[in-house]
Amino acid sequence: MTTVARRVRLWLVLGFGAAPGLTATGLAIAVAGAVLAPLATLGVGRVVDGLTAGDGDLARQGLWLVAAGIVVGVLQAVSWPLVWFFVDDLGERFARHRVLRLIAGIPTVAHHDLPEMADRVSTLRREARDLGAAGQRLGTDASTVVGTVTLAGVLGSIAWWLALLVPAALLPAWASGRAFRARYEAERHNEQAIRAADRLLDIARGPATGLEVRCSGAPATLVDALGSALDERMSAVAEASRVTRPFAVVTRLAWIALLAVAVVGVFASVRAGSLGVGSLVVLVLLVPQVESMATMLQGLVARGVRTAQHLARLDELEQYAAGFAGSPAGHPSDGDASSRPWRLERGIELVDVGFTYPGATSPSLEGVTLHLDAGTTVALVGENGAGKSTLVMLLARLHDPTRGRIRVDGRPLTELPHASWHERLGAVFQDHTDPHVLVHEAVGIGDLDGATDERVDAALGRADASGLVAALPRGRDTQLGRQFAGGTDLSGGQWQRLAVARGLLREEPLLMLLDEPSSALDAAAEDAILGGYLSRAREVRRRTGGITVVVSHRLSTVRAADRIVVLEGGRVVEDGTHDELVAAGGPYAELFDLQARSYR
Numbered sequence: 001m002t003t004v005a006r007r008v009r010l011w012l013v014l015g016f017g018a019a020p021g022l023t024a025t026g027l028a029i030a031v032a033g034a035v036l037a038p039l040a041t042l043g044v045g046r047v048v049d050g051l052t053a054g055d056g057d058l059a060r061q062g063l064w065l066v067a068a069g070i071v072v073g074v075l076q077a078v079s080w081p082l083v084w085f086f087v088d089d090l091g092e093r094f095a096r097h098r099v100l101r102l103i104a105g106i107p108t109v110a111h112h113d114l115p116e117m118a119d120r121v122s123t124l125r126r127e128a129r130d131l132g133a134a135g136q137r138l139g140t141d142a143s144t145v146v147g148t149v150t151l152a153g154v155l156g157s158i159a160w161w162l163a164l165l166v167p168a169a170l171l172p173a174w175a176s177g178r179a180f181r182a183r184y185e186a187e188r189h190n191e192q193a194i195r196a197a198d199r200l201l202d203i204a205r206g207p208a209t210g211l212e213v214r215c216s217g218a219p220a221t222l223v224d225a226l227g228s229a230l231d232e233r234m235s236a237v238a239e240a241s242r243v244t245r246p247f248a249v250v251t252r253l254a255w256i257a258l259l260a261v262a263v264v265g266v267f268a269s270v271r272a273g274s275l276g277v278g279s280l281v282v283l284v285l286l287v288p289q290v291e292s293m294a295t296m297l298q299g300l301v302a303r304g305v306r307t308a309q310h311l312a313r314l315d316e317l318e319q320y321a322a323g324f325a326g327s328p329a330g331h332p333s334d335g336d337a338s339s340r341p342w343r344l345e346r347g348i349e350l351v352d353v354g355f356t357y358p359g360a361t362s363p364s365l366e367g368v369t370l371h372l373d374a375g376t377t378v379a380l381v382g383e384n385g386a387g388k389s390t391l392v393m394l395l396a397r398l399h400d401p402t403r404g405r406i407r408v409d410g411r412p413l414t415e416l417p418h419a420s421w422h423e424r425l426g427a428v429f430q431d432h433t434d435p436h437v438l439v440h441e442a443v444g445i446g447d448l449d450g451a452t453d454e455r456v457d458a459a460l461g462r463a464d465a466s467g468l469v470a471a472l473p474r475g476r477d478t479q480l481g482r483q484f485a486g487g488t489d490l491s492g493g494q495w496q497r498l499a500v501a502r503g504l505l506r507e508e509p510l511l512m513l514l515d516e517p518s519s520a521l522d523a524a525a526e527d528a529i530l531g532g533y534l535s536r537a538r539e540v541r542r543r544t545g546g547i548t549v550v551v552s553h554r555l556s557t558v559r560a561a562d563r564i565v566v567l568e569g570g571r572v573v574e575d576g577t578h579d580e581l582v583a584a585g586g587p588y589a590e591l592f593d594l595q596a597r598s599y600r
Contacts (some may be wrong), residue, residue, distance in 0.1 A: 003130050006309045006315060007308075007312065007315050010314065010315055011134060011138075011311055012138075014091070014095060014134035014135075014137045015132055015137070015138040016135065017094050017203075018087065018090035018091040018135065019036075019086065019087050019090045019091070019135070021140065022083055022087050023087055023135040023139070025083055026084055026087060026135070026139045027139045029072075029075060029076050029079055029083070030080070030140065030143035031077040031081065031142055032072050032076075033073060033355055034142075034146045034150065035150045036069040037069060037073070037147065037289060038074070038150050038153075038154040038286065038289060039068070039154065039596050040065055040068065040070070040073075041069075041282055041286050041289065042062075042065060042154045042157065043061070043062040043063065043065025043066040044062065044276035044278075044281060044282065044285060045282030046061055046278060046519070047059050048276075048281050049062075049063060049277070049278035050279035051277075052278070074513075082133075085577050087131055087136060088135070088136055088499045090132075091133060091134060092131075092132030092133070093132070093377065094132060095128045095129075095131035096128040097126055097129075099125065099258060099314070102317060102318060103121055103124075103321075106320075106321045106324065107397070107419065108324065108398050108399060108418070109393070109399065110358070110400075113357050113359070114358050116467065116525045117317070117320060120316060120317050122198065123313055124317065124549040126314055127310050127313070130307075130310055131314065140296075140299075140300075141300055141303065143294045143507055144293075144297065144300045145295075147167055147293065147298075148293055148296075148297065151166065151289060151293055152165075153284065155286065155290075158279045158283060159275065161268065162283070164206070164263060165258065165259065171251050171255065172248065172251040172252045172254075172255045172297075173297035173300065174251075174301065175244075175247050175248040175251040175252075176301060177298070177304065177305050179248045180242035180301070180305045180306065182241070182243065182244045183237055183244075184305060184309050185240070186236040186237050186239070187241040191228075193229045193232040196225075196231035200225050200229065209346075215384065218586065232593075248432045255294055259290060262283075263283060263284070266279060266283045267280060268312065290548060293440050299544060326469050340511075341409065341411075341421075341424060342424075342544075343510070343543075343544050344375070344544065345545060346374055346409050346410065347374040347375075347405065347409070347545070348371075348372040348395065348408055348511070348547060349372075349406075349545060350369060350371075350394075350404065351404070351405045351406075351407070352403065352404040352405075353367075353368040353394065353406060354366045354367060354402055354403035354570075355394060355399060355402050356402050363402075363403075363570055364385045364390040365390050365391060365401075365570045366403075366571055367404075367406070367571060368391065368572055369389075369404075369572070370575070372527055373547075373563075374426055374541075374547065375544075375546065375547070376547060376548075376563060377547075377548040377549075377560075377561045377562045377563070378549050378550070378561060378562065378564075379550045379552065379563070380392070380550070380565050380567060381552075381555065381558060381565070382566055382567035383566070383568070384572065386486075386567040386568055386569065386570070387570040388515070388567055389430075389551065391567070392513050392515045392549060394552060395511060395513060395549060396422070396427060396511075396513055397416075397418060397422070408421075416468075424510040425506075426503050426504060426505075426506045426512040426513070427503050427514075427515065428499055428502075428503030428504070428511035428513070428517035429499075429513075429515045429516075429517075430517065431501075432492075432495070432496065432499035433445075433499070435486060436480050436481030436483060437479075437480060437481070438476070438477055438478065438479060439469055439472065439475070439477065439478050439498070440453070440476040442454045442480060442498050442502065443456045443459055443460065443476075443501045443502050443505060444456055444502075444505065446524070447505065451505065456476060456501075456505070457506060458507070458518060459501040459502070460501045461499070462504045463497050463501035463504055465498060465500070468497055468498075471575050472488060473486075473488060484489045491597075496517070499517070500517050503517070508543065508546065509546055510544060510545070511546065511547050511548075512546065512547070512548040512549070514552075516551055516552060517550075555588075555591060555592045558574065563575070563577060564576065566581070566587055573587055574586050574588050
């Protein structure tokens with residue numbers, strides 16, 4: 001399917017997908033109204049000519065046209081707001097759901113690191129309302145086209161040269177569309193400035209950042225930065241308008257002058273006797289319709305330009321999402337049951353793995369070769385920026401290596417469907433989500449259907465969070481977040497306990513990733529959670545061969561791991577047990593001794 005055909009199909013899906021029956025009804029009424037409005041005006045002229053000439057049949061024909069126009073006009077006035085009210089609301093829901101499902105269905109986080117894709121995602125979030133109005137725009141555009149053709153026919157029935165007013169109206173419409181296109185292009189090229197403004201606004205008004213913003217005296221700075229970002233956008237838009245608007249104004253004035261000449265020409269023909277009085281009446285009554293037609297054609301072109309921009313962004317994002325594992329519309333294929341690994345026999349092997357983030361000048365990982373044996377716990381240690389979290393994301397297949405290979409029991413990880421691999425993962429990240437939902441939903445996100453009370457309670461127990469939840473007003477049914485009525489807020493450590501419980505909901509993952517899972521917890525809480533998890537995980541590992549990867553700066557925690565891997569500058573510099581690395585006297589021994597001295 002060609003790009004144009006694909007986007008036209010997407011436009012029709014957005015237009016009819018939410019409420020096909022209502023949209024078709026509104027479309028039919030709009031087209032009928034567009035046809036009968038000029039025909040009813042023609043009927044008035046026939047009534048006048050019939051009465052003037054004493055032709056009763058001509059007058060009756062005109063009355064029928066006028067009556068039909070009045071009936072359809074009343075029907076349109078009554079039904080149009082009602083029909084499109086529901087279509088717009090349903091369409092917005094349909095469009096937002098499609099965009100959200102599309103973005104959430106992308107199985108990696110690579111698009112967050114691509115500025116052009118981040119621009120598309122940010123714009124589509126704002127444009128969901130416009131995308132949802134595709135149904136109404138279909139009705140408006142169809143009625144404009146059909147009404148224009150009908151109007152041209154009525155004008156041509158008076159005098160053939162009057163029909164030329166219709167193609168002449170396309171010139172100001174084209175000029176207006178040219179101006180709109182330049183504006184939209186300017187906005188698109190400055191999307192990063194718009195994203196920056198949105199982010200600054202979120203920082204200024206967000207409850208999570210409000211404390212620091214106000215205590216640091218930053219509001220004025222944020223306002224200035226927000227103004228600068230908006231000024232950057234507006235200057236580009238103003239420049240685009242400066243170049244294109246004069247031509248649009250000139251063509252509009254020329255069109256009005258041409259319309260005036262047409263009226264004078266018909267008046268002269270009536271005086272000369274070549275046209276009847278009814279023709280002059282029809283033209284006078286049609287002048288507002290002709291002027292409205294010119295305005296609607298300009299709107300049609302402007303909507304066409306804007307809709308094309310929206311559809312292009314949505315289509316590009318859909319094509320990007322569909323590129324993952326051959327999945328349609330950004331929803332990864334789960335593959336057949338044989339593609340899902342249920343047990344690790346040998347483990348996970350990394351061979352000369354390297355990774356460079358998009359736009360970065362140097363790799364975050366380079367030449368990493370490791371074999372993570374099935375059934376072991378591996379700790380990743382290193383200073384900030386050493387590549388630990390990047391390696392965790394590669395293991396989770398949230399990114400794919402830019403160099404080298406990762407194999408699971410000898411099978412390339414890239415051959416496993418994303419969803420099949422993610423189903424067998426458990427993960428807790430330092431930058432975790434704080435969802436303002438009910439407690440049991442915050443723990444069960446990702447598997448709400450299977451998150452029974454028993455499973456949620458077990459996960460809370462593994463995260464040492466049972467007492468926390470029991471102390472809340474409604475236990476696991478407590479609403480989180482003070483922004484909601486009756487909501488309760490949590491401390492940073494409490495939010496992290498819920499994040500740990502969420503990560504531990506899957507009881508037998510093949511790969512458990514713990515990336516600084518206790519950074520907001522005190523040492524005693526960390527020991528209770530991680531120590532308890534590692535002891536329980538040994539039995540699970542015996543059954544599934546599962547691997548646990550722990551990232552932590554607290555070396556007192558990682559010393560319990562079966563194996564410790566030290567990263568420095570994106571490379572593996574040490575690999576062994578705690579005792580072996582301390583005896584070696586290398587970077588790990590230095591870090592351990594430094595922390596031990598601090599505790600002493």
